[in-house]
Amino acid sequence: xxxxxxxxxxxxxxxxxxxxxxxxxxxxxxxxxxxxxxxxxxxxxxxxxxxxxxxxxxxxxxxxxxxxxxxxxxxxxxxxxxxxxxxxxxxxxxxxxxxxxxxxxxxxxxxxxxxxxxxxxxxxxxxxxxxxxxxxxxxxxxxxxxxxxxxxxxxxxxxxxxxxxxxxxxxxxxxxxxxxxxxxxxxxxxxxxxxxxxxxxxxxxxxxxxxxxxxxxxxxxxxxxxxxxxxxxxxxxxxxxxxxxxxxxxxxxxxxxxxxxxxxxxxxxxxxxxxxxxxxxxxxxxxxxxxxxxxxxxxxxxxxxxxxxxxxxxxxxxxxxxxx
Amino acid sequence: xxxxxxxxxxxxxxxxxxxxxxxxxxxxxxxxxxxxxxxxxxxxxxxxxxxxxxxxxxxxxxxxxxxxxxxxxxxxxxxxxxxxxxxxxxxxxxxxxxxxxxxxxxxxxxxxxxxxxxxxxxxxxxxxxxxxxxxxxxxxxxxxxxxxxxxxxxxxxxxxxxxxxxxxxxxxxxxxxxxxxxxxxxxxxxxxxxxxxxxxxxxxxxxxxxxxxxxxxxxxxxxxxxxxxxxxxxxxxxxxxxxxxxxxxxxxxxxxxxxxxxxxxxxxxxxxxxxxxxxxxxxxxxxxxxxxxxxxxxxxxxxxxxxxxxxxxxxxxxxxxxxx
DNA sequence: ATGAAAGCGCTAACAG
DNA sequence: CTGTTAGCGCTTTCAT
Numbered sequence: 001x002x003x004x005x006x007x008x009x010x011x012x013x014x015x016x017x018x019x020x021x022x023x024x025x026x027x028x029x030x031x032x033x034x035x036x037x038x039x040x041x042x043x044x045x046x047x048x049x050x051x052x053x054x055x056x057x058x059x060x061x062x063x064x065x066x067x068x069x070x071x072x073x074x075x076x077x078x079x080x081x082x083x084x085x086x087x088x089x090x091x092x093x094x095x096x097x098x099x100x101x102x103x104x105x106x107x108x109x110x111x112x113x114x115x116x117x118x119x120x121x122x123x124x125x126x127x128x129x130x131x132x133x134x135x136x137x138x139x140x141x142x143x144x145x146x147x148x149x150x151x152x153x154x155x156x157x158x159x160x161x162x163x164x165x166x167x168x169x170x171x172x173x174x175x176x177x178x179x180x181x182x183x184x185x186x187x188x189x190x191x192x193x194x195x196x197x198x199x200x201x202x203x204x205x206x207x208x209x210x211x212x213x214x215x216x217x218x219x220x221x222x223x224x225x226x227x228x229x230x231x232x233x234x235x236x237x238x239x240x241x242x243x244x245x246x247x248x249x250x251x252x253x254x255x256x257x258x259x260x261x262x263x264x265x266x267x268x269x270x271x272x273x274x275x276x277x278x279x280x281x282x283x284x285x286x287x288x289x290x291x292x293x294x295x296x297x298x299x300x301x302x303x304x305x306x307x308x309x310x311x312x313x314x315x316x317x318x319x320x321x322x323x324x
Numbered sequence: 325x326x327x328x329x330x331x332x333x334x335x336x337x338x339x340x341x342x343x344x345x346x347x348x349x350x351x352x353x354x355x356x357x358x359x360x361x362x363x364x365x366x367x368x369x370x371x372x373x374x375x376x377x378x379x380x381x382x383x384x385x386x387x388x389x390x391x392x393x394x395x396x397x398x399x400x401x402x403x404x405x406x407x408x409x410x411x412x413x414x415x416x417x418x419x420x421x422x423x424x425x426x427x428x429x430x431x432x433x434x435x436x437x438x439x440x441x442x443x444x445x446x447x448x449x450x451x452x453x454x455x456x457x458x459x460x461x462x463x464x465x466x467x468x469x470x471x472x473x474x475x476x477x478x479x480x481x482x483x484x485x486x487x488x489x490x491x492x493x494x495x496x497x498x499x500x501x502x503x504x505x506x507x508x509x510x511x512x513x514x515x516x517x518x519x520x521x522x523x524x525x526x527x528x529x530x531x532x533x534x535x536x537x538x539x540x541x542x543x544x545x546x547x548x549x550x551x552x553x554x555x556x557x558x559x560x561x562x563x564x565x566x567x568x569x570x571x572x573x574x575x576x577x578x579x580x581x582x583x584x585x586x587x588x589x590x591x592x593x594x595x596x597x598x599x600x601x602x603x604x605x606x607x608x609x610x611x612x613x614x615x616x617x618x619x620x621x622x623x624x625x626x627x628x629x630x631x632x633x634x635x636x637x638x639x640x641x642x643x644x645x646x647x648x
Numbered sequence: 649a650t651g652a653a654a655g656c657g658c659t660a661a662c663a664g
Numbered sequence: 665c666t667g668t669t670a671g672c673g674c675t676t677t678c679a680t
Binding site for chain 3: 337338339340341344350351352353356375377378379380381
C-alpha cells in the first residue's frame with residue numbers, strides 16, 4: 001500500500017509535487033512529472049479517497065432518500081439523479097427509509113457527518129423542523145412539496161395534473177366524475193384531493209360521496225373499486241384514478257362484467273406506466289427521470305454557488321388512449 | 325465546527341477519552357464520560373466520517389453497479405441490497421453504467437481507492453481479467469454468472485427456469501413448443517437457449533426453425549412475434565417467452581385476432597412482473613429482492629471473514645395463471 | 649482508567 | 665516551478 005510519501009521519496013521530489021501531478025496542476029516541470037508518473041506506475045500506487053475527502057472537506061457524493069427503491073416512481077427518479085451524477089462526476093448514496101422517521105434521521109447524519117455533500121429528498125416523512133435544522137449542514141433539494149423554506153424544490157405540479165385530467169373528461173362531456181386516490185394524507189394525496197374538489201365546484205359538476213375512494217394502490221384494489229361502483233344505483237360516468245395499476249384493475253373488472261370502457265365508464269390514470277399502454281389507458285404522464293435529473297443538476301448548481309431558481313415545477317402531459 | 329480536540333480541552337480530558345466515549349468503550353470513568361457528553365451537547369459536536377473512515381481504513385459502504393436503475397429487475401435487486409445494507413448498518417453507493425465499460429472502470433476505482441468496502445456486480449460488461457484484478461482490492465459479489473473465480477456469486481438458476489417452463493408445458497400435453505428470448509448473446513440468453521434446446525432433444529419435441537425468435541424486448545415486439553406465428557402454416561401449440569412484456573404483447577395480438585389462449589396457443593413468460601397478473605399470464609418468478617438481499621448478506625459475511633458458500637443459487641417458482 | 653504520541657494519506661497556503 | 669509546513673479529525677497502540 002504505497003502512499004504519496006513513498007512516491008515522493010522514490011521520485012526524489014516533495015509530496016506536494018506528487019500531489020500536483022496527481023491533480024493535474026500546471027506548473028510542474030515535465031521531467032519531474034514524468035519521474036513521478038513512472039514511480040506511480042512502478043509502485044502500483046492508488047490514491048485513498050478518504051484521505052482526499054478529509055483533506056478537501058468534501059466527498060463528491062450526493063445522497064438520496066426514498067421510501068422504497070423498487071417502487072417504479074422512485075427507481076426512475078434515482079435513475080435520473082444517477083444520470084446527472086455521472087455527468088457531474090458525483091457518486092450517489094441511496095438510502096431507503098420505508099417511511100420510517102428513525103431510519104431517515106440516520107441517513108440525515110450522513111450529511112451532518114460530511115459523508116455526502118448534498119441531499120436529495122425523494123420523499124420524506126420528517127417534520128419541517130428537522131429538515132430546517134438539517135439544512136445548516138448542507139444543501140438539500142426536495143422532489144416533493146415541502147413546507148421547509150430551506151430546501152430547493154423540483155416537483156410536478158399535481159394541481160395541474162388533476163386539472164388536466166378533469167378538463168379532459170369535461171371536454172368529452174362528462175359531468176359526473178369520481179375520484180380514486182392512494183394515501184389521502186400524503187402531500188400528493190392532499191393536493192390532488194383539494195384540486196379535484198376545487199375544480200368540481202368551479203365547474204359545477206355533479207357529486208355523490210360514494211364516488212370517492214382512497215387508500216387504493218394495487219390492481220386488486222382497482223378491481224374492488226370497480227365492483228363497488230358497478231354495484232351502486234347511480235354511478236359516475238368517469239373516474240380520475242391516481243394510479244395506473246388501480247385504473248388497470250378497474251378496466252379488468254369492467255371487461256369481466258361487460259361494462260364498456262369508455263362508453264359506460266371513462267377512466268383516466270396517472271403516471272403512464274408501461275401497463276397503461278397494454279390496457280390502453282389514458283394517463284397523465286410525469287417525466288420522472290427528468291425530475292431526478294433536474295434535482296441533481298439543481299443540487300450541483302447550488303453547491304457551486306450558482307444562482308438558480310429555488311422552486312422548479314415540471315409540467316405533466318396527457319397521454320390519450322382508448323379509456324377516455 | 326467543533327472537533328474532538330475542542331471537546332477534550334473543554335471537558336479537561338484527553339482526546340483519547342473523548343474518542344472512547346464516542347465509541348462506547350468500556351473503562352471510562354462515569355464522571356468523565358458525563359463531562360464529555362455534556363460538552364458534546366454544548367458544542368453541538370458532530371463527528372466527521374471522513375476522518376473516521378481514513379483512520380479506520382474502511383467506510384462501511386457497499387457499492388453496486390447496474391446498467392440502468394430504472395429497470396425493474398435492477399431496481400428490485402437494489403431494493404434487496406438496500407434492505408440488507410440497512411440491517412448491517414452499511415450505506416449503499418449506486419452506480420449506473422449503461423453497460424459502458426469505461427463507466428464501469430470508473431466505478432471500480434471506488435473500490436480501489438477505498439471509498440467502498442465491497443462491491444456488488446448487478447451486471448457487468450467487463451472482461452474476467454478486469455474483475456480478477458479488481459478483486460485484489462476488495463471483496464466482490466456478482467449477481468449474475470461470471471467466469472471469474474475470484475468473485476462470490478448469487479444468481480438464479482436459469483437452466484432450471486427453462487426446465488420448469490418446458491416441463492409445465494409438456495405436462496399439459498404440448499409437443500410443439502417455440503422459444504422467444506431477448507439478447508441471445510447475454511449470459512442469460514445463452515443459458516436459456518442452450519437449456520431449451522437440450523430439453524427439446526431430450527424430450528424429443530417437434531421443432532421448426534421458425535418457432536424461434538430473439539432480440540425481442542417490448543410489448544410491440546411481442547405483438548409482432550404473434551403476428552408472425554399466426555401467419556405461419558404450422559404454428560407451435562405453446563411458446564416459452566423470456567420476458568413478460570413480450571408475452572403480454574403476444575396475448576394482446578392473439579385477442580385481437582381471436583386466437584384463443586391457451587387453447588390455440590399456450591404462453592409462458594418470465595419474471596412475473598405486475599403486468600402478468602393483469603393479462604393472466606403464467607410466468608416464472610425470480611425472487612429478485614431476495615437475490616439482492618442474499619448478495620449483500622454474502623458480501624457482509626465475506627468481509628467479516630466468515631466461511632460462507634461461495635456460489636449461491638436462488639430457486640425460481642412457477643406462477644400458474646390462465647395463459648397455459 | 650487515562651493520556652501521550654504516532655499515525656491514517658492527502659491538500660494547500662506560503663515562501664522562495 | 666518547487667518544497668516546507670501545517671493542517672484535515674479521528675483511532676489506536678503503549679505505557680502508566
